[in-house]
Amino acid sequence: MRLPTWLAQHLAALRALLVFTVLLGLAYPLAMVVVGRIPGLAARTDGSIIEIDGRPVGSALIGQSFTDVNANPVPRYFQSRPSAAGDGYDPTATSASNLGPEDIVDTIAADPDESTRSLLTQVCARSAAIGELDGVDGRRPYCTAGGVGAVLAVFRRDGLTGPVTRAVSVNQTAPAAPFIARYDGVLVELAEPGVDYRAAGATIVAVRGDAPAEPAVPADAVTASASGLDPHISPAYARIQVDRVARERGADPARIRRLVQEHTTGRVLGFMGAPGVNVLELNLALDEQFPAR
Known part of the structure; x- marks a missing residue:
């Protein structure tokens, strides 16, 4: 007697469910437990x-x-x-952290608890702290002496081109001093909390500084x-x-x-x-x- 198509399909699905339950739900886990008890592996599995x-x-x-x-x-x-x-x-x-190399601008809010540090500033701060702790040169390219990202928001007369009209150190706020006094002849300002300088039309520019190309503090010391x-x-x-x-x-x-x-x-x-x-x-x-x- 030929079974109806719908019933045959349901029975095939049920058989597949049972087979894979036995293989993947019982046999495979038990096999892994047995392998994990092999001498030399037991300590790792525990x-x-x-x-x-x-x-x-x-x-x-x-x-x-x-x-x-x-x-x-x-x-x-x-x-x-x-x-x-x-x-x-x-x-x-x-x-x-899901932060990448393009994450270089801190989010500075009026409430410090709502502020977040960019990956660059985290790296700079860690490197400076390790330098102080271990008595080595904690400087890194694109970091300020105070341990934040050396990044400017640069405004130009014609948007992306033309002379610089304004420069803001986006990762520094008062009472700090800008990490450089001037950029292209324009006085560098400190950032104001809550201002999105990108949205205001600025170009974000990282400034390398005079840190050595090969920092004394290695990368694994400052990155997770x-x-x-x-x-x-x-x-x-x-x-x-x-x-x-x-x-x-x-x-x-x-x-x-x-x-x-x-x-x-x-x-x-x-x-x-x-x-x-x-x-x-x-x-x-x-x-x-x-x-x-």
Whole structure:
């Protein structure tokens, strides 16, 4: 007996539902559980939790901050890279900031709580802070000495062409001083809160300044990872922190450098990615070998 077309179609759909439920809802998850219990993988599937004296102190796979209650860096520890995941390294809110290289103008509102910093200003501020903390040159191209984006809103007589008639430092407000006094012979003004200079017809111009082309503070020190959970920093970022950590712990900087080298991993399979330093593992080794004074 031939079944009606509509009934045959429904039975075929039901069979497909049952088959895929068994395959993807039961067999596949169970297979992944079995694979995860293979020796050498079990620790990773359990979260690679690191314990000290039976107390969990973090995961080797998820970064964390080494700051005090006021979110200031604790000088005796190596610092992690910034995180855009929630309030920082929140595994339930893993994400990037979604800000790109064109995000260079701050939103300055009359109410400071409604103001937002551009990616450029965030990078400038982080670089300046790290420079001060670690005693290195924190200057970067397109950053002011005060740690904001060096960006002007430039007005011209004929719109996009003609002589400059007005220039505004869009990321600076009173009582700051403009990062440059004049632009094309025109006095530079400070920005006024709540004004959209782009909408007013200005051209946005980033000013490079005299910062070195290769900043002393590496890129990973001032930008968040795509996941916001990266537990590693670059060897370059670790190197500029060595003297500070050694000074705080009363240790020989050469011995701290050797410890950094011991905790530096190479490229995956020898060619993928970049070398990295696991910050948590390095700081735990510091506490063990060079206890804080």
